[in-house]
Amino acid sequence: MTTLELPSWAVVTERRRAHIERVVALLDRWAGEMTLPPQEHRAWIDAGRWHDALRDADEATLRAATGDQERPLGMLHGPAAALRLEHEGETRADVLDAIRWHTVGNSTWERTGRALYMADFLEPGRTFMQADRAFLADRVADAFDAVFRQVVRLRLEWTIREGKGLAPQTVALWNHVR
Structure with missing residues (x-):
């Protein structure tokens, strides 16, 4: 397996790198199954590669x-990475927005942001709801919007169950997809 290339300024542990690799693998698989145009496929891969570059x-x-x-x-890691990428010349708004908002x-x-949001949640290295998440991951290519809505719902339910605050962006997203 080729080592995933991250920016020189990335701050990630080996555990985080493994997470990023699993996210990228999912995005690559879905993009292939959906036969995305090469530019969009590349955007999905780059968003996955950079989304947690400053997580640690x-x-x-x-x-x-x-x-x-x-x-x-x-x-803060998503906005920080997006700002750094912009500073270095990244201009694809869909990639920057995907990275900037992937946590909320x-x-x-x-589609790039939606795909990253799903891949970050559905990647197989996470230990909770493994069968349910694998089921959803296997359906992204055929039911992209329906799976996205379900992932938004599951993430929202978890946030509420854990007693965490809801970001305004999360509420707006739910209101948009429900």
């Missing part, structure tokens, strides 16, 4: 990169 960076780094002193730490969702996403 420290709080000071993420807050400095985003200028955000209020949002929870776990919501976004109601204006194109």
